[in-house]
Amino acid sequence: MVTLSPELKARLSQPLKIGHVEVNSRVLQSPLSGVTDLVFRRLVRRYAPESMMYTEMVNATGLHYVKQLPIIMEVDPNERPISIQLFDCRPDFLAEAAQKAVAEGADTVDINMGCPVNKITKNGGGSSLLRQPELAAEIVRSVVEAVEVPVTVKTRIGWTEKEINILDFARRMEDAGAKMITVHGRTRAQGYNGSAKWEWIAKVKEVLSIPVIGNGDIFSVESAVRCLELTGADGIMCSRGTLGYPFLVGEIDHFLKTGEEKPPLTPVERLECAREHLQMLWEYKGDRGVRQARKHMTWYSKGFMGAADLRGQLSVIENVHQGLDLIDTAITRLNQSGWQVEAEPELVAL
Ligand SMILES: Cc1cc2nc3c(=O)[nH]c(=O)nc-3n(C[C@H](O)[C@H](O)[C@H](O)COP(=O)(O)O)c2cc1C
Numbered sequence: 001m002v003t004l005s006p007e008l009k010a011r012l013s014q015p016l017k018i019g020h021v022e023v024n025s026r027v028l029q030s031p032l033s034g035v036t037d038l039v040f041r042r043l044v045r046r047y048a049p050e051s052m053m054y055t056e057m058v059n060a061t062g063l064h065y066v067k068q069l070p071i072i073m074e075v076d077p078n079e080r081p082i083s084i085q086l087f088d089c090r091p092d093f094l095a096e097a098a099q100k101a102v103a104e105g106a107d108t109v110d111i112n113m114g115c116p117v118n119k120i121t122k123n124g125g126g127s128s129l130l131r132q133p134e135l136a137a138e139i140v141r142s143v144v145e146a147v148e149v150p151v152t153v154k155t156r157i158g159w160t161e162k163e164i165n166i167l168d169f170a171r172r173m174e175d176a177g178a179k180m181i182t183v184h185g186r187t188r189a190q191g192y193n194g195s196a197k198w199e200w201i202a203k204v205k206e207v208l209s210i211p212v213i214g215n216g217d218i219f220s221v222e223s224a225v226r227c228l229e230l231t232g233a234d235g236i237m238c239s240r241g242t243l244g245y246p247f248l249v250g251e252i253d254h255f256l257k258t259g260e261e262k263p264p265l266t267p268v269e270r271l272e273c274a275r276e277h278l279q280m281l282w283e284y285k286g287d288r289g290v291r292q293a294r295k296h297m298t299w300y301s302k303g304f305m306g307a308a309d310l311r312g313q314l315s316v317i318e319n320v321h322q323g324l325d326l327i328d329t330a331i332t333r334l335n336q337s338g339w340q341v342e343a344e345p346e347l348v349a350l
Contacts, residue, residue, distance in 0.1 A: 002222045004259040008229060012256055016052075016211060016235050019150030019179035021107050023081050024050040026235035027224070027253040028182075028213060029242060031085040031110070031154070033057055034292070038074055039280045040246060043273065045079060047250025052081045057112045059125075060088035060097035071285070075105040083152065087112035089124030089135060091142035098143045098151070108179070109147060111139060113155040116188045127188040130159050133169050137176040144177035154182040154215070157200040160189040170204045170212075182213040182237055192240070201231040213237050221261055224252040244299025246273065267304040268334050274300035275327045282320040290320050297323060304334060 015022040029036065029044045031054035041053045056072040063069070063086075075082050084101035086109060088094050098109045113136055115126030122128075129136040136153075143151045153173045158164035170181050183204050185196030196216025205212045214233035218224050219241035227236050242248045251262050265273075274297055281289035281296075297314035301307045310330050317323040 002225055002255065002261060004225065004255065005229070008225065009256070009259065012228070012235075018052075018108055018152060018211060021081060021150055023052050025052070025253045026228075026256055027051050027249050028235060028237040029053040029249045030182075030215060030237045030239040031055060031057055031083075031112070032239060032242075035243065035296075037072060037281075037284075038076055038079075039277065039284050039289075040296075041079060041082075042076070042280070043246040043277060044242065044249050047247050048253045051249050051253055052083060052108075053079070054083045054085050054110060057085045057087045057115065058097065058101075060086050060093040061090060063097045063100060064093050069100065069104060073101065073104055077105060081107045083108040083110045085110040085112055085154070086143075087115060087120060087125045089129065089132075089139070091135075091139045094139055095142045095146035098147045102147050102149055106149060108150045108152050109143060110152045110154055110182075111143065113153055114184050114188075116156075116191050121188070127156050127159065130155060130165060130169060130188065131163070133165070133172050136169070137172045140173055140176035140178050150179035151177060152180040152182070153178045154184070156184045156186055156188055157197060158187045160187050163187075164200065166200055166204055167207055170208055174208050174210050178210060180211045180213065180234075181208065182215050185214070185216040198227055198230050201227075201233055205232045205234075211235065215239060218252075219248075221252050221255045225255075244270070244274075244296065244302065246277075267307075268331055270300050271327050271331050271334070275324060275331075278320060278323045278327070287319070290317065290323065293317075293323065297327075301330075306330070306333070 012026045015024050016026055033056045036056055058073050084106040086094055086097050101109050112126055113129040120126040157166040173181055183201045185198050185201050201214040211234035213235045214227045214231045215237040218236050218238050224236050238248050255261055277296055278293045281293045294315050298311040301310040313326050
């Protein structure tokens with residue numbers, strides 16, 4: 001059982017202040033490319049109505065050359081608070097993109113300075129900015145000048161183990177006008193391997209005045225509390241822990257506000273959510289939504305006898321009805337037999 005210390009409760013009892021934007025939750029849903037579209041955020045927000053959420057990252061250069069906004073930038077007028085995340089290395093294009101993001105309804109604009117993917121870093125974006133701190137600062141200054149809403153940065157602790165420069169980098173971001181920084185406690189070289197080094201988040205918190213959000217390896221209420229206690233961070237951001245589990249942000253938020261842990265969801269409850277997710281993606285994006293739903297469906301199908309078979313079937317669905325039928329059959333089976341935990345919990349590849 002996890003306990004919420006009075007010190008932690010008191011420390012987090014005030015709203016998170018991102019510049020002039022106040023957020024009544026210290027738990028944030030991270031930007032996840034290919035995942036955090038409007039549909040996914042709607043599910044997360046059902047359990048975490050006050051949390052800050054992020055769109056998938058949007059390419060600022062791409063935005064410069066198109067008339068119509070990409071679907072990943074779409075924001076529901078009722079979803080608040082919402083941040084639109086941008087990536088690029090050109091200050092002018094990022095400033096222009098930020099203005100479009102604000103026009104679309106963004107409460108804050110976040111700049112991605114952490115993405116490790118080659119396609120992004122070889123063009124100077126994402127985590128490669130950690131190696132160009134002056135350019136990164138210029139980007140922040142340029143975006144801050146272009147928009148009224150707070151500008152934030154999400155980054156890693158360095159390029160490699162030998163080049164951990166997050167303290168100097170974070171200070172530069174604050175000096176350039178960033179109103180919050182999220183630190184993923186891994187280097188670019190680590191990708192998503194090894195564990196997040198939360199001790200660096202603690203060091204960043206010591207040297208900055210703006211809010212610092214801890215990110216990396218938050219998979220449960222317990223890890224969230226441990227990260228907050230160890231780092232002194234102003235909040236935490238959930239990422240892979242929310243894949244197939246859009247309840248995580250809400251569960252942690254509820255715990256931090258009340259000190260009570262919600263009971264874990266049953267496989268049937270998770271499959272019911274999967275069903276709704278599939279249906280919503282289909283309604284929103286048609287057949288493309290169904291193809292995107294395959295990976296989500298496999299993430300939901302874990303932790304009960306027969307889950308591996310179900311995952312195999314859901315990973316190749318051709319249309320929405322096939323997916324809904326498979327899920328309905330699994331739900332009926334689980335309801336009839338009671339569910340049993342899988343003998344060997346299997347790792348689901350991302
Ligand atoms: C599938 C996937 C997509 C991601 N997309 C983004 C993104 O668009 N923008 C971003 O800043 N980080 C992105 N990330 C990184 C996460 O937001 C987060 O920083 C990272 O997964 C570490 O947290 P975790 O260990 O809790 O997963 C992505 C990660 C994954 C696994």
